[in-house]
Amino acid sequence: WLEENSNNTYAVSRSLPQISLLGRNRPRAALISLVRNSELEGMMQSMRQLEFRWNRKYxxxxxxxxxxxxxxxxxxxxxxxxxxxxxxxxxxxxHWSLPEWIDEGRFMNSLEYLGTIGVGKGWMVSYHHMCRWNSGFFYKHPFLKNYDWYWRVEPDVHYFCDIDYDVFRFMRDNNMKYGFNMNILDDARSFPSLWTRTMAFATAHSHLIHPEADLGWLLEPTNGNEYNNCQFFSNFEIGSLNFWRGEGNEAYFNWLDKAGGFYYERFGDAPVHTLSVAMFAPKSEIWFFRDIGYQHDINHHCPPHREGKCSCQPTSMDENFYKLVPLESPQRKPADTC
Ligand code: GDP
Ligand code: MN
Structure with a gap:
């Protein structure tokens, strides 16, 4: 019983039956989660909070x-x-096995190497499959064929704040492609060749790069030819499946995949998604969900000035973000959050 009124805001009409929630104007969207049976407890924790804060209404x-x-x-x-x-x-x-062009011996050597230098979970075969699946396969799963939008949810994460609007309608109505919530600097030793391969891709496929693409925020300030390792923390994503299905991202994923970087190195879906979004979407179609309080392990984001809406305590860092770029400003450079 959520209806769009003439001011394009969302009003609740109690007289309509709940079934109209599923009406023709509703985005084809889903909460998606890649998860193991052994992570049931953690999954239940994430679900309870997201249901309570948001999805029971939608x-x-x-x-x-x-x-x-x-x-x-x-x-x-x-x-x-x-x-x-x-x-x-x-x-x-x-979608979850070594492609035939990967040399198994070389992969085993890199597992050992990544384990020795201590790159997070880089010694696990399954972690490589997982990163590759999240980079190039989730949106190809046959079950998602009739869906346009997704919200990625991991086990054991936290959602702190009430969310009082339909985030999928927001994405659709504002023509957004990708929504993030936190940025991190990941261990660069997990993707030593990613940046040079990406630059080689961009040179060879300049026609695929979006005319308003902006990679400036990904460059090292002291050496403008290097990647600063800033990346969207991809365990939280609200995005367009059709963006990933697009020609640019497909070509880019295949380029990285053929080079073996998901196995000989530990290309993560976070940097890969970040670079893809930066190349194939204009910055105006990337949204910072600053109003959604969120935590994954030690990284968390607690929006200030949402009195009575969140069960977290904003840190001085959270406060500083909001001083830097006020809540009302429509867009914020992703780099500001790294
Ligand atoms: P991290 O966030 O980078 O430390 O990686 P996680 O271990 O949290 O894995 C990311 C996501 O993939 C989580 O939702 C996991 O439940 C899921 N995942 C990772 N490995 C596997 C796997 O081998 N099988 C399944 N089914 N899910 C996995
Ligand atoms: Mn995780």
Whole structure:
């Protein structure tokens, strides 16, 4: 019973039955999560908070992905936490295995090397498959064929604030391609060749680069030819599936994949998504969801000035962001958050 009124704001009309939530104007969107059976507890924690803060009002379906079938326990326990529909999908084998052009021996050597130097989870075979799936395959899963928008959710994360509008309608109505919430500087030793390969791609495919693309915020201030390693923290994403399905991103993903960087190095989906968004979307179509309080492990974001809406305490860093760029300004340079 959410309706758009003539001022293009969203009003609640109590007289209409709930079923109109599923009306023809509703974005085709889902909450998606790649998760293991063993992470059930963590998944339940993330779900409880996101349902309470947002989805109980909007009833978007949950779609869970796994490289093996979900257990009955996983399905029952997650279904019990929402009145929205839940779907459980297995990732196709060919989206989660070594492609034939990868030299297995060389991959094993790099696992050992990444383990020795201590690049986070770089010694796990599954972590490489996971990063590659999140970079180039999730949006190709057959079950997502009829969907346009997704919100990525991980187990064991926190959502601190009430969200009182439909974020998917917001994305669609404002023609946004990608929404983020935090930026980080990841371990650059996990992707030593990523920047040079990306620059080579951009040179060879200049026709695919968006005319309003801006890579300036990704450059090292002292040496403008180097990547500053700033990246969207991709465990939180609200985005357009069709953006990833576009020609630019597909060509870019295949370019990286053929070079073997998901296995010989540990290309993460965070830097890959960041570079792709920077090349194929104008900055005006990238949105900072500064109003959504969020935590993943030690990284967290607590929006100030949302009195009574959040169960977190803004830090001085949170406060400083908001002094730097006031809440009312429509857009904010992603680099400001790194
Ligand atoms: P980190 O955030 O980079 O430390 O990586 P995580 O270990 O949190 O993994 C990222 C996401 O992928 C999480 O949602 C995990 O549940 C999921 N994931 C990672 N590895 C696997 C795997 O082997 N199988 C499945 N089904 N999910 C995985
Ligand atoms: Mn994680």
């Amino acid at each position: 009833q978007y379906p949950w779609i869970f992905f796994n490289d093996e079938p979900f257990t009955e326990e996983f399905k029952t326990s997650t279904r019990n936490l929402t009145s929205a529909k839940c779907y459980y999908e297995v990732v196709p084998r060919e």
